[in-house]
Amino acid sequence: MVNEYVESKSDASDVTESKRDFKIVGTRPLRPDGIDKVTGRAMFGADMSAPGMLHGATLRSPHPHARILSIDVSKALALDGVKAVVTSKDFVKQDNSGNQDTLDNLMARDKVLYHGHAVAAVAAVNVDVANSAAKLIKVEYEILPHETDVDAAMLPGAPVLHEGRKFSSVPEGSSPNVSSYWEFGHGDVDEGFAKADIIVERSFKTAATHQGYIEPHACLATMGADGRGELWVCTQGHFMVRELAAAFNGIDASQLRVTASEIGGGFGGKTTVYLEPVAVALARKSGRPVKMVMTRDEVFRATGPTVSSSTDVKIGMTKDGRITAGQAKLRYQGGAYPNITAMLGAMTAFAAYDLDAVQTLAWNVLTNRPKQAAYRAPGAPMAIYTVESVIDEMCQKLDLDPLEVRLLNAARKGTKSSYGPTFDEIGLVATLEAAKAHPHYAAPLGPNQGRGVSCGFWFNFAGNTSVSIAVSPDGTVAVTEGNPDIGGSRASISMMAAEELGIPYDKVRTIVADTNSIGFNDVTDGSRVTFSVGLATIKAARAAIKNMCGRAAMVWGIDPDAVEWKDGAAVPTGHNAGNFPPMTLAEIARDAGKTGGPIAGHFEANADGAGVSFGVHLVDIEVDPETGFTKVLRYTVFQDAGKAIHPAYVEGQMQGGAVQGIGWALNEEYIYGDDGILQNAGFLDYRIPVASDLPMIDAVILEIPNPGHPYGVRGVGETGIVPPLAAVANGVSHAAGVRMAELPMSPPRILAAIDGAKG
Amino acid sequence: MVKVVLWGSLRSATGGLTDVEVDAANTGELLKALVEKYPELESIIEEGVSVAIDGLIYKEAWFTPIKPDSEVVLMPYMKGG
Structure with missing residues (x-):
């Protein structure tokens, strides 16, 4: 309610606009993805296939902490049906420490840092062969002591994961495992406590929990000999996947077209990469499409x-x-x-x-x-x-x-x-x-x-957002955006476009486009999409409206400033504008070719104001x-x-x-x-x-x-x-x-x- | 001059101050002026920061205007889920 x-x-x-008399915003139309999802027609990460496709499998660490002394992939490569094997040596070292951490997490470099940490990956003709080959990879480890408890890891003498990774704000004398320290607040708390009638001081612990999305991570990569690739992926941010997968493989981002599948839950857990750069590397090495799908066990052990x-x-x-x-x-x-x-x-x-x-x-x-x-x-x-x-x-x-x-x-x-x-x-x-x-x-x-x-x-949060609106000759509208829909955003975006344009909701369809079909977009995270993409949609619609008012003005032979948009139509306004009947969106769209060409509106910005x-x-x-x-x-x-x-x-x-x-x-x-x-x-x-x-x-x-x-x-x-x-x-x-x-x-x-x- | 409030753990880079003043008319100038005045802030600002101006948080925006009497808070770079 x-x-x-x-x-x-x-x-x-x-806030005057938010008090306006909305016609569509605030209603409850049927969800646009509902029929696809209940009939099984919706395409999720693992649903895509390609001719000649290989299947990937990952070898993961059996130890929670160990130094990698050597990796021998020769027996795996010799197995019939195996087409490629990759290790950390197949990826490009990153200048940015955050990106390097992400890369090291998806393929361990010098050390494995947790049980389940990926060490190598195989592409083979089917999943069984890929899994068998992964078991044939021989990794020599030097086992190191480990720690999984937060308080114990801060103590002197705790096993050290990385040396020299602490931020500059970490106080001297802290454990090397303390990577960052933060302090916020205002006022004098000692003075404040002195004014209290009662003070309660308690200690609490909470366990790590998983996002628990139903759909495991999955993707399908192709990489041609011409250096152009395609990636189909279940993600909260396919532009992010493109940036990282391209950087880790040393290819130009624009040559890797990434398409987001439908998504079976993310909740933040699909705002990074695990399989995707690996699948691209295997596809490039094998010359064949490679599909990778995590098991639930892998999701728990190796994803955040x-x-x-x-x-x-x-x-x-x-x-x-x-x-x-x-x-x-x-x-x-x-x-x-x-x-x-x-x-x-x-x-x-x-x-x-x-x-x-x-x-x-x-x-x-x-x-x-x-x-x-x-x-x-x-x-x-x-x-x-x-x-x-x-x-x-x-x-x-x-x-x-x-x-x-x-x-x-x-x-x-x-x-x-x-x-x-x-x-x-x-x-x-x-x-x-x-x-x-x-x-x-x-x-x-x-x-x-x-x-x-x-x-x-x-x-x-808000952030980088691109939206394009195209008015079709039949008077319907296509909205193109670039943020995977994890919570009903396609419906909300269509509603805002319809509200602004003054047309029925069912005359608008919103799609999430691939990375080569719309400007850059930040990840779907931070509760940003209905805010940011909605704002961009409203502004893109207003650009299209301005265009349509101009077309009507041309037809009527009046000044564009003497035309306003009302209830889905251009209408003359003011004493000298003339007495023309409203010209609807459908009428303007029908004659668009005669008045200057296709009608569209777009908006790109690093949005703020969330x-x-x-x-x-x-x-x-x-x-x-x-x-x-x-x-x-x-x-x-x-x-x-x-x-x-x-x-x-x-x-x-x-x-x-x-x-x-x-x-x-x-x-x-x-x-x-x-x-x-x-x-x-x-x-x-x-x-x-x-x-x-x-x-x-x-x-x-x-x-x-x-x-x-x-x-x-x-x-x-x-x-x-x-x-x-x-x-x-x-x-x-x-x-x-x-x-x-x-x-x-x-x-x-x-x-x-x-x-x-x-x- | 614009008064800038820093988060507490940055005081190690500013000689103990969490309220500082710099000359800046927009967010880009603000970040540049902070680094010039307090060079130890450079790595932190390069790692990514946000700037809140009169209660609104701006991420990675260099040309957001700042009025002399604006409330300006330097904040870490944040992201959600």
């Missing part, structure tokens, strides 16, 4: 989960609930290579609050685990989990209402954020008030049941005190969408984020043995929630317009995963009568906590 509250109470009166974390939080509060100071020390491990996730955790931990004194310190630590990849609002869920848990405990101690305390301290327009800038229009207060007024908050609870509350925040988004989640949980089993009874998400273009898709994002967060809170975790090997690399042992585990997730959309978008849009894809960790943890704590400080809160952990409280 779309909450009516904001429509009457929002103070965003300066998110980080695991260890965090200390200290918050001071007055008796009436005002936070006087907040401090968090966050230690994240994101596997074997540097990353920025700890930084994002430090920036977001206290972002929901208007604080005079706040300080966050963050360390990224290298461990012998796979290189982390982004996962919806990377870094924020685990950081905000710790802060929201402590606030909940303080509300409990002071007998204060948790929503009232959050309202008292909530960030609002004019608040200096905990990460630096001052907020403009934001929707946290409205979201909290909507939660407080909702029947869920007042519903009675039964025995062994508890209610949890949490706020959440995500920045949302608005931050806040959410509040309510959850009712029941805990079985005999087994520690948890059951989610009721769940409601309140989130600011700015303007919901297609509310059903927005609700889907809110529900999906909540479900992934519930899994993170209750069951999901990477479990490592002392041998440094992941013990649960499959969906049987890595338990994600399924429909039968959960109630319907109720979604309440708030609309506090983003001043940076013509329609007020804010990204909605990531905020929804942020609050569930703390909301569920707080609910479990109230239901079980014990406060949990480690995720996931699996039944054995809950039972142990209950038993421990009994003494």
Whole structure:
């Protein structure tokens, strides 16, 4: 549902366009990819084939940490049906350290840094031969000690993954495994704590979790003798794939045309490359198309989960609930290579609050685990989990209402954020008030049941975007964009084009074009697409409208400035414009060849103006005190969408984020043995929630317009995963009568906590 | 002069300061002036930064105008999922 509250109470009166009377935006047309997906016609990464195609297989490290002394591929190459083998020596060394890390991660160079790290790859006539050949590759290792725990990896004497990789800001004396250190905040926290009536200080741990997309990584590469290649790939960003695959193979980006398949989930995990540059290298070496498809085991062992974390939080509060100071020390491990996730955790931990004194310190630590990849609002869920848990405990101690305390301290327009800038229009207060007024908050609870509350925040980003709109002679419209659709963006983009042009939604079709058919686009990440591509679509449509108004002016023999666009037609305006009947888009399109040629509009920009988004989640949980089993009874998400273009898709994002967060809170975790090997690399042992585990997730959309978008849009894809960790943890704590400080809160952990409280 | 707020861990590159002042009329000039005044910031700025101007975050944009009274915050380069 779309909450009516904001429509009457929002103070965003300066955002006039977002208050316009939309005809299409805000409706719920059928999803354009629905029939293809339910009939099996949709083409995913592994669905593409080519004549003469080979199949690739990857040899992966059996050790969590070892030096590669030698690799002998001769026996593999001698096997009948094997056409090519590649190792790190087949790729081009990169100047950029981040790109070199990505390359080293997809094909180990001097050392293997985690169990499952790729060492070599084979292309053969079928998968069985490729797998057999991979086993014939002889790698000589010098086994090194390993570490997978974040706190242990920071200690003196811990096995060192890389020497000399720390950023300049890392304090002297830190472990070589600390690759970066960050500090944010303002005010004097010591002074703030001195003003507090109560101070609570707690330590928390969260496990690494995988994005859990249903479709494994897959691609098909061809590379002709003329140096021109094609790549079909399941990805969140085919331009990114092109840049990296071309750079790693030493070819010109424009000679590698990359097409994005339909995508079976990404959630941030498909914002980098694993197989794709390898498939290109094998295709070039063999002279034949090469398909590579990961197994689920490979997905778990070798593609990015998110980080695991260890965090200390200290918050001071007055008796009436005002936070006087907040401090968090966050230690994240994101596997074997540097990353920025700890930084994002430090920036977001206290972002929901208007604080005079706040300080966050963050360390990224290298461990012998796979290189982390982004996962919806990377870094924020685990950081905000710790802060929201402590606030909940303080509300409990002071007998204060948790929503009232959050309202008292909530960030609002004019608040200096905990990460630096001052907020403009934001929707946290409205979201909290909507939660407080909702029947869920007042519903009675039964025995062994508890209610949890949490706020959440995500920045949302914009970035490089290109859109082209072509008006067909029959008066229909083709929109071409370059961001893979991972959450319904093709529908939303068509709706914005139709809204702007004044034509029905079903007269517009939006496609995601290959890399040679549209200008550059950043990856589909950061909740950026409906905002950035939508903005570019509106501006491209306006360019086409200007063109069409000019055509009508030519026909009427009047000044182009005397023509305006209204309800899908050019109309004369002003006293001297003449009394011409409206000329519709279809009429202008039909005669376009006679008035100057085809009609199109395009827009390219590094977009800015993305608005931050806040959410509040309510959850009712029941805990079985005999087994520690948890059951989610009721769940409601309140989130600011700015303007919901297609509310059903927005609700889907809110529900999906909540479900992934519930899994993170209750069951999901990477479990490592002392041998440094992941013990649960499959969906049987890595338990994600399924429909039968959960109630319907109720979604309440708030609309506090983003001043940076013509329609007020804010990204909605990531905020929804942020609050569930703390909301569920707080609910479990109230239901079980014990406060949990480690995720996931699996039944054995809950039972142990209950038993421990009994003494 | 424009007042620029830096994130806390950059103080090691600015002699302990997190609020600094430089002459700049746009984001490109701002980054250049910061490197000229505090050379230890060069590697950090080259690794990638964002600039927030009056609450809006700009990534990799050199020609975004900055008014003398704008709130300017240097931020790390960020990306989402």
